[in-house]
Amino acid sequence: MPSVNVNETASLCGHQAKFVDVDGIRTRYYDVGRGEPMLLVHGGNMSGTSSANTWTLNLEGLGKEFRVLAADRLACGMTDNPKNKKDYTFQATIEHMVQFMRTIGLDGVHMVGQSTGGYIAARLALEHPEMVKTLVIVDSATLGPPVGDFLQRRRILFSGIPKDKSSPTYFADNYHGHMPAMSYTTDHVTDDWIEAAAYMRGLPKALKTAEDLEEGDTNPFRQSLDEHKEQTFSWIREGRLNMPTLLYWGRNDLSAIFEIGVALFEMLSQTNPNVRMLVVNRAGHFHYREYPQEFNHNVTQFIRFWG
């Protein structure tokens, strides 16, 4: 495998990530384009590999229409860990993202969240409806009602992942194994993306994150979700999520499956007349990377129509 030089901010696609202090948490983020502000919230567990880099194929295209902000979440990518070990939680993640918005001076934001980031985006919209104009949820099992057995699906999906932690390329190999299993087409899984993720995963901060949390799907971060999600659902059922909302799903996502999107649509649509769902065929969990022009176009159109 060719050795790809990772720049020290792990930036991709010609963009240059920046850093800002958010209440003492050094936060990495991209800031691309001009126009109304759009905030992209990445997915994944708290890990060096989970970062705003997932959005780098979309920044330029969306940046033609919006000012696009994409930050590494708390304890993810190159953003600091929380000061207090007990803040490896969803609530702390959301608060950090709100503070990021305030620090940059964002208001009237178009929110886009994928996977775990979809939950964070929706929760932010529920807690601060005055700050959020439109909401796009991309393949979020974390936000959606449970359908079937999520852990079983992931166990099967990741059955072939390299497990040799002693290998010098373990971080890259591990990430390189995950991404295609989550995808339908795999051209978007490029070496630079993988290497940047492996680089961030290997930084002292990220090694500390992994130590503080066990890796995998049942960790303290995930455990902080259950009670939190019950409240999120009761707010949704009360009708508190009423900005225009787009659910944008990959038909062939084998983790956050399509049926979750449908169930989520049912839940939101009970009280929100302005919810729409778009399903893209032959596409997986990262369909915004698989079909970036189409994704950018559809998101832009949705916002232009409703915003």
Add this chain to the structure above:
Amino acid sequence: MTIKITPNESASLCGHQAKFVDVDGIRTRYYDVGRGHPMLLVHGGNMSGTSSANTWTLNLDGLGKKFRVLAADRLACGMTDNPARREDYTFRATVDHMYSFLEAMGVESIHMMGQSTGGYIAARLALEHPEMVKSLVVVDSATLGPEIGDILQRRRIQFAASPKDKSSPTHFADHYRFRMKMHSFTMDHITEDWIQAAAYMRGLPKAMQTARDMDAGDVNYFRQSLPKQKEETHRWIREGRLSMPTLLYWARNDRSAVFEIGLALFEMISQKNSDVRMIVVNHAGHFHYREYPEEFNRNVINFIEHWTT
């Protein structure tokens, strides 16, 4: 530690003794257990030594208390012969062979049950011989159901980590064991005797010939014979020709023949058939009749007794 298990030479399991009968020149292996109205169990899988009636061996005793249970290895599967002509590695020939097997058994009226690929075969038999088939149970059949999502993608990912070292002396067993695990929600039913019997049958000269005659895997000669016939099968179903009491019995957590296929199949059959029912079992996979055999037997017996007595 692996306990060495020696399959008996008819690869029979669970204290049952498989027998052989000539069906139009095709030596056919089958189980014949119990007394009562005849019931035919049709196994799944591609044409392979590993695909066989052995899948049903945890259920034969229980079902045999109420029915005469027949479970045969399909054409070119298990220890049943390959077709005489290479052109007959088809669904058509498979259905014909199973019908001829029933004739050879002297059966005129039958309760039909099929799992996975066998669900398609059972349904097709019911469509072609409605006077013979009193009830139909279809278990986790993506082959019969409408297409949902991309089954090749699901299977490719599900089996991505399959053992690939064909030179290993235990390759057949390792490969089959891995696949069965990926198909299942609970694993206790995956016993070594079952695996070793499958590996034994897979290693027989006949089965080695089968593998050579078809490309291995999901896109093979056998599978290629399906689409045209399936169009007709679905059209017949839409016309209302599947009218016997029909039970779709599905596992919630089947990751190959996904639950949504069962739902879509239910929608299709229920347009014209008022006597179709669906049972969904939770925390269960593609072989849920092995994972929960007592529950399975009881539900099948109840269904048949309700609708046919």
